[in-house]
Amino acid sequence: MAPLPTYAPMLAQLGSLPTTDENDWAVEMKWDGVRALAYVDGGAVRLMSRNAKDITAAYPELQLMAGATGGRPAVIDGEIVAFDEAGRPSFGALQPRMHQRNPLSVAELARTVPVTFLAFDILHLGDDPAIALPYTARRDLLESTLTPGFRWQVPVWFHDHAEDAFASSRRLGLEGVVCKRLTSPYRPGRRTAEWTKVKNVSAVEVVVGGWKPGAGRRAGTIGSLLLGSYDDGGRLLFVGHVGTGFTQAMLRDLHRRLAPLERPDPPFDEPVPREHARDAHWVSPVLVGEVQYAEMTGDNRLRHPSWRGLRPDREPREVRAPGGESPGASATG
Known part of the structure; x- marks a missing residue:
């Protein structure tokens, strides 16, 4: 084969x-997790993120899914989700799982913050591609192929x-x-x-272009992040700052990741307002995060943003300004 x-x-x-x-x-x-394609073949599962990164090592509990297709190789599309204590998908709970690769730490997280793979499509089965089939036929094929297990399910539609x-x-x-x-x-x-x-809710991906030191309880660490997004001409534009939504663990992790990225000048292709540029630590624009926000103002600024977490499954050049859409509005995400 x-x-x-x-x-x-x-x-x-x-x-x-x-x-x-x-x-x-x-x-x-719509599940609040990490998109992944599961390649089930040869008694193993290989997980690939939306930006084609191999994330298999982060989710060892999903290896058991290798026996769920009746021995047939398959490519299955779905979302990796962690649930909170109320049984709701929690992007915050998933954050430590997304970045960890140390085998001992991964094993402990798999025990304390287990994930579930929610499958919603099938692209390939055996020697045959399924992508040309209509949605209904692919769903029938998925439901007849993947036997649900403790850490993988096929949600209803x-x-x-x-x-x-x-x-x-x-x-x-x-x-x-x-x-x-x-x-x-x-x-x-x-x-x-x-x-x-x-x-x-309105949520958007952002590129981290810098950070400002904290004060009071945040002294010695990050007070806020300076955010950007790319326009259609490939320019990185400043879209505001975010100083809420962080846990202490998030702040420590961000500080560790941003330290080696420091640079002397802003990465943005437009002047940053003086009140935000003052005392700023600039970084190379390689980290992508996600914020929830109230609206996009007329001067292209995020209003009332709150940090949700890093998105290692996204590439910086993918990040575009939301264009002021509200929940349910028509725009490209």
Whole structure:
């Protein structure tokens, strides 16, 4: 049997719930975790992130999924999720799992903060690609191929009733929903309106371009991060600063990661306002994070941002300003 081919995940556009031809759509819950393609082959599972990094070593408990496809090689798309004490997906709980590679630390985290792989698509089975099949056929194939286990599941999907599913996602404290055309094939590496994500909250990825020292209880560590995003011309623009949402562990980790990245001048391609530039430590723009925010102001600044965590599964050049969208608004994510 030939080796499994390599795929890039299909991506969703940020948009609104379908208002016409509602019966043409499937609705899935949007899980607040890390996207991963699982390559199940030869009695092992290889996990690849959205930006094509091998993250297998971080999640050893998912190796048991190797026996869940009946011995058939498969490529399965899904989300790696950690749950909080209330049973809700928690991006914060997942943070230490995303960065750790030390085998002893990983083993301890797997015991104390276990993850679950939530599978929602199948791209390949045996010798045959499945990407040309419509959504409904791929879901049937996925459900008949992957036997659910303790640390992997195939969540339910809903045919129509998008508004009810979206209301349920809000009531359950989930990130939102993803609406997928029933007839759509899987388009590797493409972002298309055939998959539309609708969020309950506004969150955006940002590039860390610097930091300012803290005061009081934060003396000697990071007080706030200076953030940027790229425009269509490839310029890194300053979009504001964030000083809330951090745990002490996050601050220690950020300080350790940012120290070797220091540089003498700002990485931004526009002047940073004086009040933010004063006493700033500039860094090379290689770390990507995520913030939740209230809105984007008219001068391209994030209003009331709160830090959610680093995104090692994203590349800096992917990061674009949100363009002022609000939850449910039509824009590209």
